[in-house]
Amino acid sequence: MRKSYNLLKHFFTDVVTGGLAAVIYTDAVQTLVMVIGALILMGFSFAEVGGFQAVLDKYPQAIPSIRVPNTTCGIPREDAFHIFRHPVTSDLPWPGVILGMSIPSMWYWCSDQVIVQRSLASKNIVHAKGGSLLAAYLKVLPFFMMVIPGMISRILYPDEVGCGDPDVCKQVCGNPVGCSDIAYAKLVMELLPAGLRGLMMAVMLAALMSSLTSIFNSSSTIFTMDLWRNIRRTASEWELMIVGSTQKGSNIRLTLIWLEMKNGLMPKPNVGLHQPLTLDRL
Numbered sequence: 177m178r179k180s181y182n183l184l185k186h187f188f189t190d191v192v193t194g195g196l197a198a199v200i201y202t203d204a205v206q207t208l209v210m211v212i213g214a215l216i217l218m219g220f221s222f223a224e225v226g227g228f229q230a231v232l233d234k235y236p237q238a239i240p241s242i243r244v245p246n247t248t249c250g251i252p253r254e255d256a257f258h259i260f261r262h263p264v265t266s267d268l269p270w271p272g273v274i275l276g277m278s279i280p281s282m283w284y285w286c287s288d289q290v291i292v293q294r295s296l297a298s299k300n301i302v303h304a305k306g307g308s309l310l311a312a313y314l315k316v317l318p319f320f321m322m323v324i325p326g327m328i329s330r331i332l333y334p335d336e337v338g339c340g341d342p343d344v345c346k347q348v349c350g351n352p353v354g355c356s357d358i359a360y361a362k363l364v365m366e367l368l369p370a371g372l373r374g375l376m377m378a379v380m381l382a383a384l385m386s387s388l389t390s391i392f393n394s395s396s397t398i399f400t401m402d403l404w405r406n407i408r409r410t411a412s413e414w415e416l417m418i419v420g421s422t423q424k425g426s427n428i429r430l431t432l433i434w435l436e437m438k439n440g441l442m443p444k445p446n447v448g449l450h451q452p453l454t455l456d457r458l
Contacts, residue, residue: 196297199389206382213379214321220367221325231328238331243340250340289394329359337362396424
């Protein structure tokens with residue numbers, strides 16, 4: 177009876193009312209959905225373009241039909257497939273990659289609360305190390321599941337994804353600077369059959385939800401444990417849980433208010449898919 181009570185209490189406090197356990201459970205399921213969905217789209221993308229060698233051959237030729245004369249806008253860079261690029265003339269010089277990007281990357285993955293909270297919540301040191309190694313291996317996959325499909329999207333749709341004229345770009349996606357942001361969504365809506373589109377929409381929503389739940393839980397933990405517990409040193413576990421949940425809800429409300437304000441100020445773009453997103457298309 178006592179075991180049943182403890183299990184029910186754990187389910188209610190950690191899963192139903194939120195908390196890090198709820199974040200970890202949902203992240204585990206969402207990671208599986210994201211990997212499967214992204215691998216499916218990657219397969220469709222490579223099949224459509226003709227394989228990896230075709231990507232290497234066709235990407236330099238992915239030039240939009242309309243672009244600003246006497247400029248390089250819309251022309252793929254010659255060093256697009258180079259990791260270590262020229263230190264002076266490149267848009268991403270190799271000293272910046274090694275020195276500039278390594279430091280914030282180490283900070284994020286090794287000390288940011290959003291990431292570290294998972295290691296601190298592990299069962300023991302072995303689980304913490306295993307989870308870190310699994311995350312490191314999963315981090316290799318986005319190059320094949322997202323970066324290369326994004327380049328394939330430019331090959332298949334150069335006039336939209338790779339638009340080089342500000343007026344055309346603004347018409348396609350609402351951003352005169354460029355429309356590379358719609359590359360992945362363009363592949364989803366154009367290559368996948370109706371049923372798989374819904375899966376990929378779930379994948380993209382899962383990625384968003386995973387980030388938001390981690391951030392909200394992290395901010396709630398910092399507020400509750402570092403601020404509230406210093407103000408109320410005699411606070412019980414239930415009080416801390418209620419304060420954390422309330423603070424998390426406040427963050428969500430502020431986020432929604434900010435999004436509404438931002439949407440009211442920003443123009444409504446055409447995301448470049450040219451067709452309304454309805455249930456029959458998913």
